[in-house]
Amino acid sequence: MTAKKFMFVNRKAPFGTIYALESLEVVLITATFDQDVSLVFVDDGVYEIVKGQNPKGIGIKNHAPTYRALDGYDVEKLYVERESMQARGLTEADLLVDVEVLSSAEMADLMAEQDVVLSF
């Protein structure tokens, strides 16, 4: 069976809700199914991959290092929406993983190519 294109759209801040963490859990499982996985970071989701996260003070485990381990699962397609990044005063230098920065129009094209889009 040929692999399907799975896209995970991360829209929420890393803490405050559980979406970022539970999205990451699905990403890891999907990778074990040998599917073509991409991750997208838009809106506050961009904050999920910002360097220097330390949630110790709020008593929540830091899951940010997992993003750096994704290439070990052959998950290497990471995309950030330029408009979301700029609106938050961030640049690629602020991010803890290598990403491809796309305009929202380019992002829309990429989404249109997917078989399965999961939004968290």
Add this chain to the structure above:
Amino acid sequence: MKFGLLVSEGPYTHQASDTAYQFAVAALAKGHEVQRVFFYHDGVYNATRLTEPPQDDRHIVNRWSALKEKHDVDLVVCVAAALRRGIKDEVLAPGFRISGLGQLVDSGIKSDRFVTFGD
């Protein structure tokens, strides 16, 4: 067409579960197949038989159970998300089953369209 559904929010607070249910009923009425409904995040709360809404309100949990009964729709609750939130076999409403996230991926692979209902 074969649909896979994901429900990411609990009942009542969010409309996601209602919309997913209405989507499933409409799809079945049109002759489509609902291959699976997967419950994740707070969506796992859709599966507890301890749910008791006021009598004049819809019973979201029983409605899902009835869908399984009538159309044999596979209702799967994510085990990791469920255990985090105290949802175990002993509180599971009829028709639901607890399984792994692999069932979510499997649904994405096997369905023609995969539709997410969340916040």
